[in-house]
Amino acid sequence: MAELAYVNGTLSAIESARVPIEDRGYQFGDAVYEFIASYNGTLFCLEEHLDRLERSLRGLDFSPIPRDGIRKAILMLFEKASISRAGIYIQISRGAAPRNHLFPKSTSPQVVMTIREVEEKPAELRKNGAAAITVEDFRWGRCDLKTVQLLPNVLAKQKAIDAGAFDAIFISEGIVREATSSNFSIVSGGGIITHPLNQNILPGITRMVIIDLCKELKIPVHERFFNTEELFRADEAFLTGTVTEVLPIVQVDRRRIGEGRVGPVTQRLYEALRERAGA
Ligand code: PMP
Numbered sequence: 001m002a003e004l005a006y007v008n009g010t011l012s013a014i015e016s017a018r019v020p021i022e023d024r025g026y027q028f029g030d031a032v033y034e035f036i037a038s039y040n041g042t043l044f045c046l047e048e049h050l051d052r053l054e055r056s057l058r059g060l061d062f063s064p065i066p067r068d069g070i071r072k073a074i075l076m077l078f079e080k081a082s083i084s085r086a087g088i089y090i091q092i093s094r095g096a097a098p099r100n101h102l103f104p105k106s107t108s109p110q111v112v113m114t115i116r117e118v119e120e121k122p123a124e125l126r127k128n129g130a131a132a133i134t135v136e137d138f139r140w141g142r143c144d145l146k147t148v149q150l151l152p153n154v155l156a157k158q159k160a161i162d163a164g165a166f167d168a169i170f171i172s173e174g175i176v177r178e179a180t181s182s183n184f185s186i187v188s189g190g191g192i193i194t195h196p197l198n199q200n201i202l203p204g205i206t207r208m209v210i211i212d213l214c215k216e217l218k219i220p221v222h223e224r225f226f227n228t229e230e231l232f233r234a235d236e237a238f239l240t241g242t243v244t245e246v247l248p249i250v251q252v253d254r255r256r257i258g259e260g261r262v263g264p265v266t267q268r269l270y271e272a273l274r275e276r277a278g279a
Contacts, residue, residue: 004081006073006113011080014114023110025093028101029149032056033091036074037118037242039277041084044242046074048205052146053090059145062094065109077115087118087243091148121247126270129250129262130166130239134228135159137170137177137200144199153180167239169252172200175225182241183207184249186234187258187265191220193230206240206273213272219265236263238270246270 005017025031036049050067057065074088095107139152156168157180169184170177177195178184183204185194192214197203214221231237235258237249246269248262 001082002080003083003116004077004114006077006111006115008111009073011077014116017112017114019093019110019112020096022099023093023096024104025091025110025148027099029147030060031091031093031148032060032062032146033089033148034146035242036088036090038078038084038086038088039274039279042278043074043078043086043088044277045205045209046071048208052203052205053092056146057092059142060094060147061103062092062109065092065111070111073111073113077113081115083115083117085118086115089114093148118243121244125166125247127262129248129260131164131251131254132167132169132179132249133160133163133165134171134176134253135168137172139170142199143177143201144197144203146202156180165251166247167249171228174227175200176228176231177201178204179239179241182239182244182247184237184239185210186226186231187236187238187263188230188234190265191222192265192269193222193224193226193234195225196223204240206242206245209273209276210240210246210269213269213276217268217272219269232257234258236266238266246273 003014005012005014007017034049034053036043036046050071091112093110095104095109097104097107135156160168167179169179178201185192195201211221232255237257239247239249246266248266250257250260
């Protein structure tokens with residue numbers, strides 16, 4: 001079992017992996033990424049993550065990169081590292097070239113990956129639920145693309161931690177969007193309400209799996225906008241994400257959501273997700 005880095009086909013220890021200082025990901029945030037987790041030695045939703053990676057690359061007008069090559073590299077790294085509960089970070093930048101806003105004509109994309117043991121969320125948060133704060137969504141207009149331009153997310157997450165909360169929920173035009181690295185849903189009248197897919201949120205893979213599980217479990221799903229007023233009236237609220245899985249949010253801006261403890265729908269979805277993932 002070893003934590004490893006991959007840089008354009010070469011494996012090394014993470015600490016010794018290097019990219020050129022003129023990598024466009026470093027200078028312009030001109031890069032996309034994915035984060036894939038495994039459960040018991042099997043990568044969960046690999047093809048869905050590759051779909052989204054291709055979509056992000058297309059969204060930034062990257063030249064096509066063969067999907068088979070990326071998949072092969074991921075699987076090779078996963079096999080070499082031999083970590084049963086792994087988190088694989090994949091970043092593809094437009095390449096390294098003398099600094100110029102214009103796309104470079106002759107450079108190839110740089111593919112960088114790391115693999116590590118997943119850092120699990122504290123058991124206490126899963127048992128008792130987490131607190132969140134709301135923040136104004138000051139991100140760019142294409143939150144549906146998974147780019148490395150995460151500074152607003154970084155600042156909002158830090159603000160949440162400094163306020164004694166776990167995460168921040170972005171609000172714009174009065175609409176509840178998503179959290180800093182997770183999608184956000186509420187439970188009301190036994191059904192879930194979640195922001196529809198558009199340019200204001202990331203199309204989360206976990207969100208997609210949860211919607212599918214709701215169909216199996218006969219839990220109604222409403223993909224529609226909701227505001228903070230509706231959030232504060234909700235019975236339950238939860239985050240979804242590759243590492244977050246399904247995490248109950250029991251308090252927002254110091255106000256209790258529902259009973260202020262983990263609700264039955266959230267708990268059921270958490271268990272169903274873990275089962276689907278082979279945990
Ligand atoms: N929204 C944002 C902003 C994220 O960074 C993430 C994590 N990638 C998600 C939602 C959840 O996506 P997923 O379920 O694919 O991990």
